[in-house]
Amino acid sequence: MAPRQLNPSERLDWLRLIRTENVGPVTFYQLLHRFGSAGAALEALPSLANRGGRQARLAVFPRVTAERELADLDKAGATILAWGEPDYPAALAAIDDAPPILAVRGDRALLSRPALAVVGARNASANGRRLARELAGELGHHGYLIASGLARGIDAAAHLGALASGTVAVLAGGIDIVYPPENQELYDAIVECGTIIAEPAFGTVPQARHFPRRNRIISGLSLGILVVEAAARSGSLITARFALDQGREVFAVPGSPLDPRCRGTNDLIRRGATLTESIDDILQQLPTLSPSVAHRRPTPAELPASLGSAGAETPAQTVGEPRDSARAQITERLGPTPVAVDELVRQCHLSPAMVVTILLELELAGRLERHPGNQVSLL
Amino acid sequence: MAPRQLNPSERLDWLRLIRTENVGPVTFYQLLHRFGSAGAALEALPSLANRGGRQARLAVFPRVTAERELADLDKAGATILAWGEPDYPAALAAIDDAPPILAVRGDRALLSRPALAVVGARNASANGRRLARELAGELGHHGYLIASGLARGIDAAAHLGALASGTVAVLAGGIDIVYPPENQELYDAIVECGTIIAEPAFGTVPQARHFPRRNRIISGLSLGILVVEAAARSGSLITARFALDQGREVFAVPGSPLDPRCRGTNDLIRRGATLTESIDDILQQLPTLSPSVAHRRPTPAELPASLGSAGAETPAQTVGEPRDSARAQITERLGPTPVAVDELVRQCHLSPAMVVTILLELELAGRLERHPGNQVSLL
Secondary structure, X not given: OOOOOOOHHXXXXXXXXXXXXXXXXXXXXHHHHHHOOHHHHHHHHHHHHHHOOOOOOOOOOOHXXXXXXXXXXXXXXXXXXXXXXXXXXXXXXXXXXXXXXEEEEEOHHHHHOOEXXXXXXXXXXXXXXXXXXXXXXXXXXXXXEEEEOOOOOHHHHHHHHOOOOOEEEEEOOOOOOOOOHHHHHHHHHHHHHOEEEEOOOOOOXXXXXXXXXXXXXXXXXXXXXXXXXXXXOOHHHHHHHHHHHOOOEEEEOOOOOOOHHHHHHHHHHHOOOEEOOOHHHHHXXXXXHHHXXXXXXXXXXXXXXXXXXXXXXXXXXXXXXXXXXXXXXXXXXXXXXXXXXXXXXXXXXXXXXXXXXXXXXXXXXXXXXXXXXXXXXEO | OOOOOOOHHHHHHHHHHHHOOOOOHHHHHHHHHHHOOHHHHHHHHHHHHHHOOOOOOOOOOXXXXXXXXXXXXXXXXXXXXXXXXXXXXXXXXXXXXXXXXXXXEEXXXXXXXXXXXXXXXXXXXXXXXXXXXXXXXXHHHOOOEEEXXXXXXXXXXXXXXXXXXXXXXXXXXXXXXXXXHHHHHHHHHHHHHOEEEEOOOOOOOOOOOHHHHHHHHHHHOOOEXXXXXXXXXXXXXXXXXXXXXXXXXXXXXXXXXXXXXXXXXXXXXXXXXXXXXXXXXXXXXXXXXXXXXXXXXXXXXXXXXXXXXXXXXXXXHHHOOOOHHHHHHHHHHOOOOOEEHHHHHHHHOOOHHHHHHHHHHHHHOOOEEEEOOOEEEEO
C-alpha cells in the first residue's frame, strides 16, 4: 500500500474509533478490514457489541469530544499521525498492535529514520548514565534516531546524548503531560530539535497500565533496543520482551554481579541478548536487521490493502452474521487462560474470518481480552 | 586401563625420559607406545635422533641427576605422581599433552575430586577478589576442588575462599619455588590443607614460557574454568583458550565496559562463555560436562593400554625404520607454518604410524615443533 494522508473526516473517524470503549489497535484494524472504513465501523459497532452479548448499548466515542481533542492538540502544537501515513515509522507499522493514531510534537520527519531504542534504570549509576549518553550520541552520529521514554536516569541520558543528532521520546500519557515533571526542560529541548509522540488521549495522566503499552511502541519503532542497567523485573525488561516478540534485536550492557542495577542486563545477555560494550557490538548486528525490518513498509496481518478507500476488496463482509451455534462453539472453548486464536480455528472447524468476527463481537461487548502472540481469554 | 602405581625403577625411567632434551609430553607418550617402556625408549633415543638428522649425539637425561631430583623432592616433602597412577586427575589424563610426571605436595587424594578452575587478573579490583573468594568457597561447598595458579589477585582470592573445602595450586616453576614470594603464607596454608602440583623440574624458577604450559594444566584438570576479571590479551584468556581446546566449559563474570579489567571476561561471554553471576550459572552447566569428562578415565590417543607393562601389544614396532624417501616426503612438506599431522598422512600416502615415527625422529633431533590441534612445524 502506498502511504497516503487521511482526509480530515477520515482522521476524525479514526480517532473516534480508536477512542471507543473496548476498541484496541488489533480490533481497530479488524474493524477497518471488515467494514472498509472507520466511519462504517462506527455505525456497525453497537449491533456487533450486542451480538457479542452486551446488554447496554455500546456508546461510540462522541464526535464532539474527538473534535475537542483535535483542537486541544492543535493548540498545543501537536499533530495527528495515522497508521499508513507517510511519516508513520515503518518498523512500528509492522507490529500487530501498532497505534492507529499517534499525537506528535516536534519534527515528525525524523520518524522515517531507522531508529534504535536506548532504555534502562531510573536509578542509574553515574557510569550507566555516561554510557547511555555516549552510546546514544555515537549511534546518532551513525544516522540512527534514538528512541526512549523520557524517564529519569538512562532514558534522560540517552535523549540528551542524541539531542543534536535526533531523538524521539515516547510518552506513557498524553502528549501534553510531562512525566516526570523534572524532565520539563528535556521535553522542551526535544520538541525544539527532536520528536515527541504519545498514543493516549490528550491530557491523559500516565498510570501503571500505560507504561507497558508505551514500551511496546519504543521497541516497535526501533530496529533494536539497547538496555543500559536494569534491575531484575524492571520495566526495561518488559521493553526487551516486546522487542523479542516483535522480532527486534536486543542489546545489553554487562555489569558487575554485585550491582543489582546490572541483574536485568546480565540476565538479558544470558538469554541471548548481544553483549554490548561499544556501538561496534550494535552496528555489527544491524545488517542482519535492516533487510527484514528497515527497508519495507509492512502491513499488519489484519489490515487490508483497501484501507479506508472505497471500491476495493470487501473480503470479510462475505462472512455474514455468525450463527448462535458457532458463537457457542467459541465461547465454550474460552476461559480465563489465554488460548491461541489459531487453536480455536482448528478446534471449531469454522473459517478464520468467522472466528475473527465472533471474537471481535465478544471484545466489543467487553467480554474478551487480547494477549501477545494472538491469544485471547474470556473476562 | 586400570590405574596402577609405577615401581621405583619405572618412575626413574619416566622422569629421565620426560626431562630429556626435545622430549615433550606428546613425544613421551609416542615413545612409550613405540617402545613399550620408558627404559627401552631411553636406549633408543640417540639413534632415533640421529635418523632425524641430528649431528651430535642426543644426551639422555643422566640417571644421577634424576636420582638427585627425586631426593630433593623427598627432602621437600613432595612426591611424584605419574600419568595413569591412581591419584592422577582423570580430567587431566584426558588431554593430549598431559604431564607424564607431576610433583605433588599436600593431600594428593584431593586430586581425584572433580575440579573447577577459578582464575583472573593479578591487579583485580576489591569487588573481583570478593567475588572470586565467595564463588570459590560456594563451589567448594558443593564438592568441587578449586584449581588456580597461586598468582596475585583473583588466583589468591580463589585459593583462600576454597582453603577449607579443598584447593589445588598449579605452579609455573618447580614445586619448591613460591612465586610471587608474597604468597608464601598462602603456599604454606595450601600445603597444610590443600594440594600443590608442578610439572617443571625441582628448583625451576618460572619464566615467561612456563606460564602458558602451567595454564594448560589448570584448565586440563578442571571440568570448567571460571574467569573473574581479565584484561584483553591477558594470561587468563590463554587458560580459557586451552579450556576450549580441551573441551571444557568456560564461565566468565561480566563487568562494566568502563573497567578495562572486564574487557577480557566480557569478550569471553561475547564469544560464548557462560555469563556467571552466581554458582547457579555454573552448576546448571555441569550435568552436561560430567558424563563426558568426569566419570571416565580416558587414554590419550597415542598411549597404549600396554603402558609400561611387558608382553602386551607392540603395535608401532612393526613399522620398522623409515626409508629415506619417506623422510624426504615429510620434510619437504614441512615449513615454519604449522601443518596438521592428518594432512601430512593424507598427502604422503604413508601409514599414520610411519608419519608419527618420522615426526618423532625429527622432534628428537630438535628440528620439529609441536602445536595445539596436532599440528607441527619445522624449526
